[in-house]
Every structure is written in C-alpha cells, then in structure tokens.
Amino acid sequence: MSKIIITDSSLRDGNHAVKHTINLDQIKKYCQFADQAGIPILEVGHGNGLGASSLLIGLSPHTDEQILTAARENLKTSKLGIHIIPGIATVNKDIEPAINIGVDIFRIATHCTEATLSKSHIEYLKSKDKTVIGVLMMSALADTKTLVENAKIMEEYGAEAVVIMDSTGTYLPKDVYERIDSLKNNLKIDIGFHAHDNLGLATANSLTAVNYGAKYIDACIRGFGAGAGNAHLEMLIPVLEKSGYEVDIDFQKVIIEADKVMDYLVPSAPVSTPVNVLTGLNRLFSGFEKPIIKASKLFGIEYSSLIFELGNRKLVAGQEDLILEVAQKLKK
C-alpha cells in the first residue's frame, strides 16, 4: 500500500475565500486540530504566500512573522509549510525570517510557464538544507509538454517534488491522467496535485492523480479555498483509503472538525456557482469571479458572454484591468 502525503492548505488557500483575513486565534485553533489529527503538512499564510499582504492582493491582519510563529507554537508533529512566489517574496526579506521561525516545507510557486523564476529561491533553500517543493500554478494554461519542461527545470534547481495546481478548476480526470503520467515518466522526483472544484471534480481528479503516481495531494477542510474551493479534506481521506492508499490521518477527528470549523474558521463552505463553472471551462483564474460579475453589471451584459470572450483572449491572473475593457467592447 503506497503512502500519500496530504498537504492541508486550509489556512493558506482558505485565505482567498475570506480576503486574507484569517486571524491568529483561528490559526492556533486549527493548528491544534491538525497536529492532533496527524495532518502531515499544514500550509499557512496569505493566499499568495509569504510577503503577499498588500493593497493589490489584500492585507493580512497580521505580519508573516506573527502568523508563522502562531502556527509553529501549535504544531508539534505536523510539518509547517509555506507558499512562496518569486516576484513577491525575496530570500532576504521573507525566506530567511521564515527559516528562523522554523518552517519545515518551502513551496516555491511560479506561473506554469515561468519555472526559471524559481532558480535563486530554490537554490538558496537547498544550500540551507531545507525541504523545497516546486509548484506550477495555473497549470491548465500550458500543454503537457510545456508543463513537463517547467517541472524538469524545478527538478534541476533542486526541488524535491513538483506540485501542479489546477488553479482554474479546468481539468477532467483524463487531463490529470495525461499530465501526471507524463510527469512521472519524465521526472525522478515526486509529483503532487492541487485541485479546484469548479466542475465538481476536485476529489475525482485528486484520486486520478494518485492512481497515476502522484504522492502529494493538497486538500482543504470543507474545501475552504479560492473560488469554487479545493478538494475537501473530509472527502479525500476516505476516498483515498477506500481506494487502497495509506493516508495516516485520524479521519474521526477530521470529520468532527469539518463541523466545528463552520463556527470559527469557514464562514460558508465554498460551492461552485455558475460563474465558477464558466471560468473553469474557460481556463480563467478563479479570482476573476468578482470583477467579472461587477463588469457585466456595470455594462449590462451577460456574464457568460464576457467569460467566453475573456477565455478566447487567454487572460491570465494579473490582467484584471482588461475585464472592464473587454466588457465595454462587448457592450458596443
């Protein structure tokens, strides 16, 4: 029976669902649960990772130092993980302090075609003997060949595993199979997968990834994450176990906590709305949901036609300014 390592991203991806306002009390409470339930890796921090608290993306109520210290003090067995995007976080300003606080797992994330941005960050962490995992975000925007090339670049820099993120919630199980299989065949290091539930396939896609050799899977309690949310921790554990994989997490504690979090962490469990379905199908960043609704109202157009047009233009995250422009043109 092969062992699957689950990374619980509730305290990181969940931050997207609440505009990055998860506070220290919530962190402490959830960390205590995670530690007792035997969650292998708990990822904590701003939705866009270290150093990302900003007017552009959203301000955190606490500094990274406060957040990581609170988590560190409450995790004894679970490993503490963080998300790092080069271009936002730097080695001197952000990574060195995180090392000093005692972070265990460093995940260096770039857009799926930009792996070369991770070179200095991964190499620095390797030189400090830290566990580094590469992450390729928005992976549905690259074809399998490009994805493999970028994953190999991270492997070459020293990443111990590469996680591909379906940030747009676009994949069908066959897409996951094709990518994970290709990555397994071309890389020596472990592969991971991070699902979003826009098409209701987060659990199925995660299982597919494991069936084709992924070792690391991300999940969030009640799916607490950006847009339509992620694979549900409380669903994924039994699904993997019933499929014959060893997970090594106390499911009893997880299912109880899945109720409790509604009182202290998750204001409402994410569901896939029609907008989420359409952004998923059109490979658009989940964060576009609110600007799309706003722009379609402003110009009195159907959001579906706006989403199709944005999809045709292959917009990527960071091009929020174009949504209004496209909406204005559609109006004419």
Added chain:
Amino acid sequence: MIRAGIIGTGNIGTDLLLKILKTNFITPVIFAGRRLDSDGMKIAIQKNVQITDKGIQYFIDNPNCCDVVYDCTSAADAKLHAKVFADQGIKVIDLTPAKIGPLCVPSINSRVILDCDNVNMITCGGQASMPMLNLISKYCDKLDYIEVVSQIASKSAGMATRINIDSYIHTTEMAIKQFTKCENCKVILNLNPAEPCVDMQTTMFLKFQNINFEDLVEEIYKKIKELKTYIPHYELVLPPVINDDILVLSIKVKGTGDYLPEYAGNLDIINCAAIEVTKNLF
C-alpha cells in the same frame, strides 16, 4: 561628442547602442562583449561600430578610449569592472543592479553624474515610478506606505532578470525610500506570459497624510509631459484617484522598438534614462 563604450552586448546593450546612434551628442566608440557571433555584435558590425570580444580586457588594453561607459553586464561583473573604469577616470552609467554608485533618476537627480564616477539606473519599475512617487511626496505631509506593482511581458525578461528577481525588488525598494523618505514600502513584479505580449505597466498605491490633491494632479500632468521628452511612450493609463484613503495611479510604458519589440517598455525605459543622464556630460 561624448565618446561612449558599451560593455555587455545582450538585449539591453544592443538596444542602447541603437538608441545612442540616434542621438547627436553621443558616439559609440566600442561595443564590448564576449561572443562575436551574438545578435548584438552582428548589428554593431552592420552599423559600423567597432566591436571586441575581449570584454573588460579591451578597456584595460586601451586606456581612456572613451569618456563614459554603459555597463550592461551583470551585477557581479559590474563590480569587477568598476575599478578598471575608476582608475582611468571614465564615468560609468551602471544598468545592472550592482548599486556601486548613487541611484539616479534623470528627472530627479541627473546631475549626480557630475560628482560621481559611477551612477546606477535602478530598475525599470524604479525609472517608471520614481518620478511620480518623488513628486507625490512633495504634495503631502507624510507618506505612510507605498506599493509599486509592475507587470512585464514574460518574453521581455531574460535569464539574468529572472535570477536577480530579488535584487530587482530590493533595489527598487531602496530607491523608493531614498526618493520619497517613506520607509514602509513594497515592490511586486509580475511576469505575464499572455500573448500577444502585454506592455509594461506600473501601478502605485500610496497611503498619505494631508495631501494637496488638486495641485498634485496638475503637477503630475506637467511631469508626464517632461518625461515624454526622453521616454516617448510614457503614458498615464490610470490618472491619480483617491479611493478609501488610498491614492492609486498607473503608468504604461511602450518601447520605441529600436532593438526589442514595443512591449519591452521595461528595457526601453532604463536605456532612455541612461541616455538622458549622459546629457549632463555634454
């Protein structure tokens, strides 16, 4: 005419060479790199500019061959080169993030080149945002926080930029602190792979105390007019607006397409700034 040397024949160096050839006050006397078969070298030959593959050794072998050198290599190499040029009394305009000399923004402190052997052109985001930020700092009592977010096309960022992405952030933040006296700032760089390539865009968010907004807006438009004299495609795409006590404005910079495509406004602006500061030596 100012006799100029260029060391480093990559994207920046080659684009700079073509820009220099368009001026009537700088003449390129040597284009120094390491590989004769590079694209930049071929262009230099076509333009009848003297080339060498000896790199810094050429300047050691031919002392005082020029009045000013543009260092378009890397931060590590620029540090080694600086001593050679200092010994010969050649001024250096440093386009790497080496930060050997003072940081320089032509519209703010271009005369610093008269007093120093070596000036540093900061970063593309720095050249785009600093004239605005410096101006804004003069129209409010205090700036509590500054955030500068730049987006550039993936294709305009070569491997050197990628490896040095941290020094881009640190150098730009250092410049913000120096030119605005605001100690609390954050710089973010996004590489955008979208096709067709996106133009360079820099958005600034500021928290302030007691702003003279009306006068500021008027001055911003004047400043942009002034900047356009040396950065032709410097555009205000989001005019200054105050929303929830936060001042936001956004600049777009298209390149002039001398060597690199128009979307590479990030490379263009730093070269435009380097040439502008050279005028002080004329």
